[in-house]
Amino acid sequence: MSAGTYTPRPGAAPLPRMIAAQTALETRMLLRNGEQLLLTVVIPTLLLVLFSSVDIVDTGSGEPVDFLTPGVLALAVMSTAFTGQAIATGFERRYGVLKRLGASPLPRWGLMTAKTLAVLVTEVLQVVLLTVIAFALGWSPHGSPLSVLLLLVLGTAAFSGLGLLMAGTLKAEATLAAANLVFLLLLVGGGVIVPLEKFPDAVQSVLGLLPIAALSGGLRDVLQHGAGMPWGDLGILAVWTVLGLGAAARFFRWE
Numbered sequence: 001m002s003a004g005t006y007t008p009r010p011g012a013a014p015l016p017r018m019i020a021a022q023t024a025l026e027t028r029m030l031l032r033n034g035e036q037l038l039l040t041v042v043i044p045t046l047l048l049v050l051f052s053s054v055d056i057v058d059t060g061s062g063e064p065v066d067f068l069t070p071g072v073l074a075l076a077v078m079s080t081a082f083t084g085q086a087i088a089t090g091f092e093r094r095y096g097v098l099k100r101l102g103a104s105p106l107p108r109w110g111l112m113t114a115k116t117l118a119v120l121v122t123e124v125l126q127v128v129l130l131t132v133i134a135f136a137l138g139w140s141p142h143g144s145p146l147s148v149l150l151l152l153v154l155g156t157a158a159f160s161g162l163g164l165l166m167a168g169t170l171k172a173e174a175t176l177a178a179a180n181l182v183f184l185l186l187l188v189g190g191g192v193i194v195p196l197e198k199f200p201d202a203v204q205s206v207l208g209l210l211p212i213a214a215l216s217g218g219l220r221d222v223l224q225h226g227a228g229m230p231w232g233d234l235g236i237l238a239v240w241t242v243l244g245l246g247a248a249a250r251f252f253r254w255e
Contacts, residue, residue, distance in 0.1 A: 018106045019114050026118035030084065039079040039183070040126055045133060047193065048072045052137045057194055062224070069134040069141070070219035071192035076126040077152060078212055081119050081159035083183045089115070089167035090175035098254050108254070116160055123156060143222035147229050151222070154237035155215040161244025162211070168252030186212040191220075211240045 013021075030036050051057060052065040059067035092098050102108050131139075166175050188194065190212030196204050207213050218233030 013105075015107075015110060019110050019117070022106060022111060022114035023117040023121070026115055027121050029088070030080075030118055030122050033084075033088070036080075036084045036088070039084055040076065040122060041129065044072045044076045044079065044126070044130060047075070048130060048133060049137070051193055052134075058198075060195060060197075063138060063140070065134055065137045065139045066141075066224045067195070067220065068193065069130070069139050070223045071190075071216040072130055072134075073127060073152075074155065074190075074212055074216035074219055075187060075192045076130060077123055077155045077215065078159050078186065079183065080122050080126065081156045082163040083179045084122075084163075085115065085119055085160060086163035086166045086179040087176050089164060090170065090172040090179075093167060093254065094172035096255075102254050112164070116156075119156060119160060123152070127152070141223045142226035144228070147222045148219060150234060151215055151218045151230065151237070154234060154241055155211065158211045158215075158237050158240035158244055161241060161246075161248050164248040164252060165244055168248060168254075186210065191216045209236060211237055214240075
């Protein structure tokens with residue numbers, strides 16, 4: 001046996017391994033949180049089943065599930081990338097978790113990458129679950145999967161930037177209240193359950209510029225009506241992505 005066989009090799013793990021480990025941790029934390037599960041799984045599922053089965057809201061011609069499923073998918077993205085991430089990150093910042101992680105060998109951009117990947121993993125599980133339920137309710141989707149994927153990715157980026165901006169600038173309690181309030185307001189006024197056509201014309205033009213309206217409207221155009229690439233909605237989401245992530249990078253406070 002040579003002299004250096006058991007010599008310690010101190011040093012940080014390779015960056016991809018650190019990001020993967022942090023992503024796994026962030027994902028487990030998301031899925032174990034009861035409030036997160038309520039926002040990300042229970043509420044979207046109940047809304048889809050309830051409004052598809054009971055004639056409460058006039059969703060226009062066609063099956064209600066065909067109108068509701070794209071909106072609920074958009075709601076699932078918002079609940080995870082915006083509401084859930086804002087609340088979790090806000091309290092991590094308050095308790096000093098972010099400050100300590102920021103001083104670890106994992107760079108701060110690596111931590112944010114891990115958080116984003118955890119959001120994506122959670123969203124994949126959400127989309128699979130909601131899709132299975134929608135098919136069981138008689139959903140008949142149309143359109144290009146590529147268009148749907150681009151909308152979901154840009155929607156995730158836009159809501160993630162806004163969530164991180166809120167978590168990095170407000171106190172944790174204010175983030176908790178504001179994130180839940182925004183969730184409820186956009187649920188009602190974002191075209192998720194109630195069609196935007198039900199609102200006055202002047203209000204429609206403003207609501208149509210919201211990221212949730214662009215995401216739900218784009219998904220609905222593709223999945224319900226079989227439209228091509230929804231460039232207008234993608235453009236709105238791209239603008240929100242640039243504004244949200246840019247502001248979060250500029251104003252995010254780690255302490």
